[in-house]
Structure formats: C-alpha cells, structure tokens
Amino acid sequence: MSLIVQKFGGTSVGTTERIKNVARRVAHYRRQGHQVVVVVSAMSGETNRLLALAKDLSANPDPRELDVIAATGEQVTIGLLSIALIEMGVPARSYTGGQVRVLTDSAHTKARILDIDQAAMRADLDAGSVVVVAGFQGVDQDGNITTLGRGGSDTSAVALAAALDADECQIYTDVDGVYTTDPRIVPEARRLDRITFEEMLELASQGSKVLQIRSVEFAGKYKVKLRVLSSFEEPESTSAGTLITYEEDDSMEQAIISGIAFNRDEARILVMGVDDRPGIAYAILGPIAEANIDVDMIVQNIGASGHTDFSFTVHRNEYRKALDVLARERGRGFQCREIVGDDRIAKVSVVGIGMRSHVGLAAQMFKALAGEGINIQMISTSEIKIAVVIDEKYLELAVRVLHQAFDLEKSPA
C-alpha cells in the first residue's frame, strides 16, 4: 500500500461528466489498496468568470477580496468530486486550503506555502477515506484566504505530497506525459518514461508547457516523485506517463539528449558598437529591468578595437517597450552605433542531462542545422541545454532535423 497524491486540472474537472471520470480513476486507485489524496482545480472557465465579476466592480480589485472570490472555484470542485466518490461507494472528505490547513504568507493572489498541517488528512486516510483538497489556495497566519496565483494547483499537489511524504505525486493533464518534442511537429516524437527535474525545468521553461515550473522546482527541492499522466485515458490504462525524478538512478534511461524544446514567444534586440568596458551590460539591461521587462538569453561577444555587440531576447509582447527604453537611454547610460531588433525569431533548445558527460553535442547540433541551411543568430548554453535563436520560418524544420539527428524517435538501449 502506498500513498499517492493525484492532481486534476480545470479541464479534467470541467463538467460533472468529467468529474465522474476523475472519481472513477480515483476509485480505481483506492480499490487497489492505495491511500489517495486528490488535489483539484476550479472547473475550467470558472476562475475567469469569477475574476470578470470582480473586474466589473473595480479596475484594480482589492487583492484580499479577490482571493476570497477566486478560492470558491476550487471549493465547488472538492465538494462535487467528494459527492461523486461517495456516490460510487468510496468514502471521501473535502478540505479547503484553510481546513487542511495550508499556511501561506500574506501575499494575496501570489502567496507562497509556508507549512502544511497533515494531521487531519492523515486521520481521514487512516480511516479509509479519500481526501479531496482544493488546490491553489491556503490561509495566512490571521486566517485570511490566500491563493497561490494561477496554475498554483500543481504546486499545492507537490507541497501536499511533500508534507505527507507521499510515494508519488501524479499530475493529470491533457497529454499523457512529456515527449521528446511536440508531436504536432514531429509525429515520431516519443513519450519519455523518465526525465530528471533539471531537464524538465529546461523543457518547461523552453516552452513544453506540461507543468508549472514552480511546482517542478518545489518537487525537486523536496524530492517528491512527480509523474505526468493523461486524465483522458481509461482509469485502467497501463500507460505510466512520464516520471520526473530528482536523481539519476541506475535504471535511468541512458539518453544523452532528452528532448527538443522550442518557442516563438521571444524577440531579439542587438545593440551594436558599444564600448567594450566593464559595466556596459548593466548600463543596457539595468533600465530594461527597471521597466519590468524580463530578459531571457543574453549574448556578448569578445570585442575588437574596443567595441563589441551586445544582444538579448525579451518576450515579444515587450519588444516595442524594450526598444523604447533603449532609445531613451542611448546617449545617457551608454553609447552605441546602432540598435536593431527582430521579432520574427524562434528559439530551439536541445536538452539532456547526458550533456554533462558528453562532448561534441553542440557541434552535432550546429552541423544538423547547417545541413538544412538554417542560420544561427544567437547561441546560449547551460550545463544541460544548448539553445539557438533562428529565423522563425525555419522553426518546424529545425525541430524535425534535430529530433532526427539525435535519434530521439528511438528508445535508448
């Protein structure tokens, strides 16, 4: 007998029919003898409906009251799922964040979990009940209702799994696991049986939007075994999804490259002919940060004759704003020859824990791209990732050719 935390998102509980399916799946695990804690989101569309009501009353609604309103979405789902379970003969009890109690700080609408009291849940589990917990919410020290911010239900599930020392935390989504890349672009894309947290973080932040990044970080920190599964398969399905582990154990797939991530959310800005002197990066990026613009990749080459080129990427929505900031700062914080940009770019990343111990992967990547005549505009690397910026029109081609170059369609030996 093991203790499993299962999390179902808004789409999985979007109708009473789907809630019945979730109940069947939970009942299936319970009847196998497992103890089950279920974490649910609001029914899809509900949170937006509630926020729209608040926006009707104020352009800038009081955050404490916004949390009071938003928290009701999950509260409805826990009651409905418990009713569905009890109707199937499975004892169940619902808990709001406050009832658990999930203690958070007081940062309304984006609170952080400080502590989880597991006593009441444990008593119910030991008595044979399924425990159904509202995701996304908690209470602060003074009993005020808080929410963790959008998508926070994944974090709730991982935090509960950590508090209960659960054997596994299963995140049910509309995909059946993490793939080597997007199957819509590469039909041969393969579901990964396992992936490390580090790889998952790189894949998630690079655009494989399966899990909230924060929940993956949280799982890594507390060494919670996280599994991504599909909520649309039959409960009896033997597909085990993708297990996200915090260690490279011996049974680990010996893949060098786990997957290809990509996105076209970014734009590139190049500041040409700046002084090659200490502090120049801060002179350029300081004002950008002050304008609350997030920067992703940053590249600066070694300069010649005292000048260098400095380039970085920002979200496409903030491209114009970033250019305006630089135009304003030019001649004040820094001098340069020219500022140019491009918002028709894509970023493609090769991700793999095996990179740590393998050389020559970057060369292999660049060769594959060159073979198709794809020019690389920027390069950025981390321990387990090589990312390149290319012309957006080559995105699909690049993903396909890289997937093939690294034999990702084949299971590792």
Place this chain on the structure above:
Amino acid sequence: MSLIVQKFGGTSVGTTERIKNVARRVAHYRRQGHQVVVVVSAMSGETNRLLALAKDLSANPDPRELDVIAATGEQVTIGLLSIALIEMGVPARSYTGGQVRVLTDSAHTKARILDIDQAAMRADLDAGSVVVVAGFQGVDQDGNITTLGRGGSDTSAVALAAALDADECQIYTDVDGVYTTDPRIVPEARRLDRITFEEMLELASQGSKVLQIRSVEFAGKYKVKLRVLSSFEEPESTSAGTLITYEEDDSMEQAIISGIAFNRDEARILVMGVDDRPGIAYAILGPIAEANIDVDMIVQNIGASGHTDFSFTVHRNEYRKALDVLARERGRGFQCREIVGDDRIAKVSVVGIGMRSHVGLAAQMFKALAGEGINIQMISTSEIKIAVVIDEKYLELAVRVLHQAFDLEKSPA
C-alpha cells in the same frame, strides 16, 4: 452613532450593477457615521446552479459536501461587495461564516447557530471598516462548513445583530415593508409602520412571505429590532419600511387588526362519521405524520350519537398522498363512513395583537363574509388570529371585504 446590521438577499445582489447599488446604500449609512455590518446572500440563481451540479452527480448528495459547495455562493458575494465598497473609498472587509466565526451544530444543510464570535468584527468596526459577512453559513465545532438551510441569511443577520447588540437589523427585500394585505388584491392596502413579532409570525406563516419565519422567531427571542425595507428605492429615500418590535410600547399603533393574510396552498380533508372516542385524532393523524405530511388546521366538532366528523388541511402538493394514506389506514386504525376532500380552497386570516383585549371580532368577520354570501368551511383561532377556510373562488372578494370591514386602509388614530 449606532450599529446597524443590513441584510441583502439574492435579488438585491443578483448582478454586479445591483451590487454597486447595495454598496452605494451601505456607503450612505457609513458616511452618516453609523457602524455597518452587511449580511449578503448568494447572487440570485447561484445556489440553484450549484445544487444542480451536485444533483448531476448524486440523487442524494452527501450533506457535508453539499454545504461545502453551497457556501461558495455567499462567499463570492462578500468578496464582490467588499471590492465595490473599497472602490468607492469605503474600507471594507469580508468574512465567511467560518471566519467570523459563526458556530453552528453539525446538522448539515439545516444547521442551527450556537454562538457568534464578535471580536474580529468589532475590531474592524472600531477601525472604521464596513464588515461584510456571508449569510446562510457557519462552521461546526470541528471546522466543517455548515449552512442554515435556504433563506437562512435572514437568520444570520438577526443572529449577528443579537451578538453585536446592534441598534437595528434591516432586512432589504423587494417590497418596502409589511402591508395590511397584498396590494395586488386590495389597492388600498397600507404599509404598517410597526408590527409586533407575534403578528408578523402569524402574517408570515399565513402567506405574507416577506421574512423567513425562523429569523422573526430569532429576533423575538433575542429582542432584536427588525426593520423590513425595500432595496430598490434610492439610498437617500426616507421611507422607513416596517419596524417589527418585540413589545407593545406606548407609541404603538392602537390597531386592533393589523392585517389580512391568505393562501391557497392548502387542501382540506374531511373524515366523516368516525367514532367519537379518545385516540381517534391520533389514529387518523398518526399515519399522516409518519408519511411526513405537515398538517396545518385541525377541526373536530363535538359529536352526536357517538360519531363525529374530523377535518384538517395539508399542503396541496401532499393532498393526494394524504388521501392515499387514509384509504390505506381506513378499517385498520379507524372506521369511518366516508372520506372526502377539496383542494380548491383558500385560507383567509385576520391577524391582530389587539384581539387579545377585544371581543366580537370573530362575529364581525363572519358577518362581513356572510354579507357577500361566502360560506365558511372551517374555522380556527389563536390568541391573535382568526382563520377561515372558504371556497378558493371567493378568496379575493373575502380579502377585500375584510380589509374594508376592519377599516385597514385608514391609519389608526
């Protein structure tokens, strides 16, 4: 400066536009220097929507979980109203039943209030905030969410007023007070400035559906001044609605009769020729009670020659069921000559605290009805009420003629 509890029902907060209106009204009182506690219901339609979701999942949903779901309706409203108030520059803080805390017993879906903690509310009021409380809900000793049953928001308001020793509890509805009778039947019907709790109870239970009976009983028990007002008039309106008092003070209107109540929800059943012996009433009504059928009026005349006729009224929806029960029991628990019934009846009641000290009112009532040729089928009296059952087709005529006979269109001297 006084402390006022104001309660707004589902229709008054049915849209964000109406919530703004409620906020304007509350702000108006607050700016006059009063401390204000507002109790709100769920937005109209919301409770039904939530219960329908639960019914989708189970014909007989778990009551604990039903309360978890239903309580969200009011929780949304307190957040929205607080946001609307804050937007108008009026400091406000919302409280769920559990946050107040409104302690109830554990009878889910029909809990009773045991205690209210006023410390937190008092601190907010003293700090100048409006306190916005979710009606209809509480928590039990173990922190489970409970609801008081439908319409329980009136009771919440009265209980809060009692706990806070409020100067007045104002119940806003879609009418501007309690009338001598339904103005749709008698255009001359007059709004009563004051009415006693006893009269209100008789008027309410007889079909003047302005307030929940339970909240009126509660107000009487805890001597809370209750005022019924319209939520659709301008906040600055000087109409004071109807004050419901627990004492006949000196300034009390000296009316003998306060109003005419009526309903056509009932059906009459006559059991003819039963033995005139002890226990016969129980033999007939025992099985009716066992079948969960509520009985209203009961009349038994003194019998002649060892036999008597026994008649009673039930809700029209239970008329057929009651006849079936009697047909089954006839010849077992009791003997009789014949069982007949009529579901085309109406009940008309004359209500007035002055009846206690005035004689001849019944005769005056019967004379007025006889003058129009209206036959009286059953009569039942209490200290402050005379009720008669008549043919339903005479209902409007009876109400009009009684309203006139007792000069109810005129203000008492």
